[in-house]
Amino acid sequence: MGYSDINSTLSSGHYYFSGNEAVAEGAIAAGCRYYAGYPITPSSEIMERISVRFKDVHGVFMQMEDEIASICSVIGAVWAGAKAMTATSGPGFSLMQEGIGYAALTETPLVIVNIQRAGPGTGQATRVASGDLMQAKWGSHGDYYIIALSPWSVQEMYDQTINAFNLAEQYRVPVFVMGDEAIGHLRERVEVKAILKVFNRKKKKGAPPFGANQNNGIPPMPSFGEGEKLLVTGSTHNEIGIRKTDDPEVHSRLVNRINEKILNNRDRITRTDSYHLEDAEVIIVSYGFTARSALFAIEQLRKEGKRVGLIRLKTIWPFADKIIKDVGQKAKTIFVPEMNRGQIIGEVMKYANCEVIPYNQTNGEIIHPHRIINGVRRLL
Amino acid sequence: MARDLEEYLRPGLDSTPFCPGCGHGILMNLILRAIDELKLSMDEMLFVSGIGCAAWIPSPHFNADTLHTLHGRAIAFATGAKLFNPKLNVMVISGDGDLTSIGGNHLIHAARRNIDLSVICANNMIYGMTGGQVASTSPLGAFTSTSMDGNIYRPFDLCKLVLGAGAPYVARYSVTQPLLLVSAIKKSLSIQGFTFIEVLSPCHTQFGRRNRYDSPADMLKALMESCISKEEAEYLTKEELKNKIITGEFNDGGS
Numbered sequence: 195m196g197y198s199d200i201n202s203t204l205s206s207g208h209y210y211f212s213g214n215e216a217v218a219e220g221a222i223a224a225g226c227r228y229y230a231g232y233p234i235t236p237s238s239e240i241m242e243r244i245s246v247r248f249k250d251v252h253g254v255f256m257q258m259e260d261e262i263a264s265i266c267s268v269i270g271a272v273w274a275g276a277k278a279m280t281a282t283s284g285p286g287f288s289l290m291q292e293g294i295g296y297a298a299l300t301e302t303p304l305v306i307v308n309i310q311r312a313g314p315g316t317g318q319a320t321r322v323a324s325g326d327l328m329q330a331k332w333g334s335h336g337d338y339y340i341i342a343l344s345p346w347s348v349q350e351m352y353d354q355t356i357n358a359f360n361l362a363e364q365y366r367v368p369v370f371v372m373g374d375e376a377i378g379h380l381r382e383r384v385e386v387k388a389i390l391k392v393f394n395r396k397k398k399k400g401a402p403p404f405g406a407n408q409n410n411g412i413p414p415m416p417s418f419g420e421g422e423k424l425l426v427t428g429s430t431h432n433e434i435g436i437r438k439t440d441d442p443e444v445h446s447r448l449v450n451r452i453n454e455k456i457l458n459n460r461d462r463i464t465r466t467d468s469y470h471l472e473d474a475e476v477i478i479v480s481y482g483f484t485a486r487s488a489l490f491a492i493e494q495l496r497k498e499g500k501r502v503g504l505i506r507l508k509t510i511w512p513f514a515d516k517i518i519k520d521v522g523q524k525a526k527t528i529f530v531p532e533m534n535r536g537q538i539i540g541e542v543m544k545y546a547n548c549e550v551i552p553y554n555q556t557n558g559e560i561i562h563p564h565r566i567i568n569g570v571r572r573l574l
Numbered sequence: 575m576a577r578d579l580e581e582y583l584r585p586g587l588d589s590t591p592f593c594p595g596c597g598h599g600i601l602m603n604l605i606l607r608a609i610d611e612l613k614l615s616m617d618e619m620l621f622v623s624g625i626g627c628a629a630w631i632p633s634p635h636f637n638a639d640t641l642h643t644l645h646g647r648a649i650a651f652a653t654g655a656k657l658f659n660p661k662l663n664v665m666v667i668s669g670d671g672d673l674t675s676i677g678g679n680h681l682i683h684a685a686r687r688n689i690d691l692s693v694i695c696a697n698n699m700i701y702g703m704t705g706g707q708v709a710s711t712s713p714l715g716a717f718t719s720t721s722m723d724g725n726i727y728r729p730f731d732l733c734k735l736v737l738g739a740g741a742p743y744v745a746r747y748s749v750t751q752p753l754l755l756v757s758a759i760k761k762s763l764s765i766q767g768f769t770f771i772e773v774l775s776p777c778h779t780q781f782g783r784r785n786r787y788d789s790p791a792d793m794l795k796a797l798m799e800s801c802i803s804k805e806e807a808e809y810l811t812k813e814e815l816k817n818k819i820i821t822g823e824f825n826d827g828g829s
Contacts, residue, residue: 228658254657259683263650266643270622270654273641274662278654296644418639418655419662421617423584425634427642436634437642 197360197393200225203251206388213351213377214239214281216384217307218247220355221279224392226305227253228271228278230264232286235319236375237309240281261286265293269302273426275417277359281307283375285316287326287333294368295334296428298452301404301413303362303395305355307371309378312558321558322375324482325534330370331511337449339456341463342370342511344481348382354508360393361463365456366412372510374533376483376560402433404448411455460512467506468517470496474503476573477525479518479542481507484531484561491566500574513541522546527573529553531561582606582616584637591630595782595790597749597775601696602631604752605667608759620655620662624648624672627703628696628775631667646676649684652691660690663763670697670711670772674732678710685739685768692762693770695732698777706780717784733824736770743767745823748774748801750794758823774801774819 203222211219217240221229229248231241241257248255254271258264261282268278282290287308297304310326312318330342341361345354351373358369398414403424405413413433416422425435430445438444456463470492471477480488485506492502505521507514518541522528528546530539531553543550553569555561583606592598609619621632625645633642639662643651648666656664666673673681673695684691700718701707708721711732715724733744743765747755755773762769776782776797778790787793797819804822807815 228654230654256653256657258650258653259679262647263653263680263683266647266650267654267657269643270641270651270656271658272654274620274655274659276654276658278658292644293647417659418620418641419618419659422639423616423637424639425584425642426640427633428644429642 196396197391199389200392202386202388202390204386206386209384209386210381211348211352211384212239212379212381213348213373214309214379215243216348216351217281217355217371217373218243219386220352221305221359222247222251222253223390224356224359225277225394226279226359227251228268228276229253229280230256230258230267230271231280231282232258232261232264234283234286236311236378237281237283237307239378240307240309261289262293265290265306268304269293269297269300272302272304273418273424275419277363279305279307281309283309283311284313284326287329291333294340295336295338297368298334298338298340299428300426301366301415301452302368303366303415305358305362305369305371307355307373310372310374312556318558320375322483322560323533323556323558324372324374324484325537325556327372327510327534327537330372337453339453340368340370340511341365341456341509342372344372344507344510345377346482346485346506348377348380349384351377352384352386356390356392360391363393363395364412365459366395366415367456372482374483404431404435405433411451411458456512461516463509464512464514465508466514466517467508468503470503471505471521473501475501475526476529476570477503477505477521478529478531478566478570479505479507479538480531481510481538484533487561487563487566488531490563491570494563494567495570500570502570507538510538515545518542518545519547522548527551529570529573531566531569533561579603579606579610582609582637584634587635590635592627593779595776595778595793596627597698598628598631598696600749600752601694601773601775602635604749604755605631605694605759608756608763611756612760612763614663614763618661618663620664622648622652622655622664622666624668624677626669626672626701627698628667628669629672631696646672647680648672649677649680649691649693653684653689656690664690665692665694665763667694667696669702670695670699670732671701671709674730674735675710681736682739685736685741685770688740688742688767690766691768693768694759695770695772696775697732697772698775698781699729700777700781702777702780706784716781732772733770737824741768741770742825743769743823744825746772746774746819746821748797748819748821749776750798750801751821754821
């Protein structure tokens with residue numbers, strides 16, 4: 195229990211994977227042995243690879259009747275002891291929202307991969323966007339907190355999927371891998387290491403599975419069939435799972451704890467990469483596929499002697515408040531290019547005490563570096 | 575509830591939440607009686623339920639693992655738990671609205687896949703918990719809070735629906751047929767594969783009072799009169815079968 199070193203199921207070395215294939219391999223490496231999903235472009239290759247590769251590792255694969263059934267059967271399997279995952283895209287992610295709220299309230303660790311496509315509605319199923327980041331945080335009703343990661347390379351699709359399982363198990367929370375069509379279908383070299391670190395859920399016989407008084411707010415998690423006579427419910431419940439649907443104190447304690455167990459650990463969870471911040475006048479805040487264009491852009495601009503830097507958000511939720519607050523004191527301007535109408539810029543503005551300029555593109559295409567270069571040039 | 579079944583109940587609970595005249599208490603008793611007669615260990619049982627009055631039959635009352643899920647999704651949750659840990663003996667207990675209306679898609683697909691679940695559908699022909707709205711199982715002409723002039727749509731025949739989806743064992747009984755019901759539940763727990771039992775369970779609070787049954791006892795009497803066996807039904811004309819509910823096993827697990 196806790197973190198331990200295990201041998202990779204795939205022989206170590208270099209592979210040439212698509213982003214979606216890397217997600218499937220990352221999940222298997224992290225110990226995922228239950229997968230349920232429903233076909234949807236542009237994420238289906240994850241399910242296809244899992245359906246084949248699970249035979250090698252004795253995993254249980256189910257193609258369910260819809261995305262609602264997929265998320266619900268994943269939750270059922272997790273309480274039966276599995277590490278479990280589903281993958282989808284926009285419309286399927288919308289269908290899963292009620293289940294996500296249930297998982298948050300019942301503190302069910304699971305991983306959901308969203309290979310984002312251009313919405314709203316059916317939108318453009320084969321085209322790229324990053325329009326689901328606010329939905330990842332706010333999509334289900336009520337107050338809850340989740341963790342959302344934003345990979346920018348095929349290597350990170352592999353690494354961040356492993357990380358997603360570890361965070362889910364450690365904090366007993368749904369974790370999202372917010373990929374997109376471009377990274378899902380990109381093929382790149384991936385390094386698979388021989389040894390990897392995985393976190394297995396903590397168990398403590400007889401301990402209340404929804405206990406409120408643990409020091410760090412994260413109770414141990416038993417499984418069905420262990421004789422614990424579990425009471426799992428999506429209604430407000432006390433520490434042993436008894437429904438308390440009209441007790442104001444129990445409700446407020448539970449809702450606060452499922453939020454604060456993440457927020458109190460945000461410094462341990464949230465990761466960023468920084469480039470050339472030392473003297474930067476203009477700082478780009480970027481994530482996912484767009485950060486590749488942003489990195490290319492600042493390297494070009496640096497060659498011209500322009501003082502520009504980049505913060506790449508590897509974690510979207512919890513948001514990287516401290517570093518944004520910090521650079522917001524020093525920089526003149528923060529530039530936020532996004533493949534949406536402006537989602538993460540709202541968070542940046544919340545914390546940055548400087549000018550914050552958006553660049554938004556919702557045409558189903560990636561943001562080319564020259565657009566970022568032109569945008570930044572105007573600010574210098 | 576009979577004292578001899580008390581060991582199956584979660585300690586510390588001293589009453590059920592059901593209204594006077596509700597059939598769910600009888601059903602709770604019969605399920606536990608079947609488990610007791612089969613000598614199943616509650617440590618291996620997992621009870622999954624959705625949302626609604628019937629979902630409260632196992633949760634929190636049964637002293638076993640219980641999973642009280644989202645409205646309509648009990649079978650999907652149960653599928654994941656059963657497939658990952660096949661040692662679990664998984665029973666789904668929920669209402670007609672939950673399992674067959676909002677959750678109808680999961681019901682037919684689990685039946686089609688023949689997932690090893692015992693599904694018990696407590697059919698009270700109305701949405702009880704939310705205040706007596708018309709259900710997909712409400713009889714033609716039934717008065718409910720959303721069909722004040724009488725229900726104009728035909729009800730589902732749940733057993734035919736699940737049989738059509740390929741379930742190897744399907745039965746329908748009323749809580750007024752307790753011995754037959756215990757034997758059906760025992761059968762469903764013994765058969766490997768998807769089994770479905772529709773249990774007619776009266777709701778006097780929401781259905782009875784709106785449909786001119788003066789007391790819960792009148793509702794039970796009416797149920798006893800309208801429930802006939804499928805063997806009896808063979809000798810009745812179409813006219814005589816009107817307002818009758820045909821009970822029995824519609825597929826005996828052999829096929």
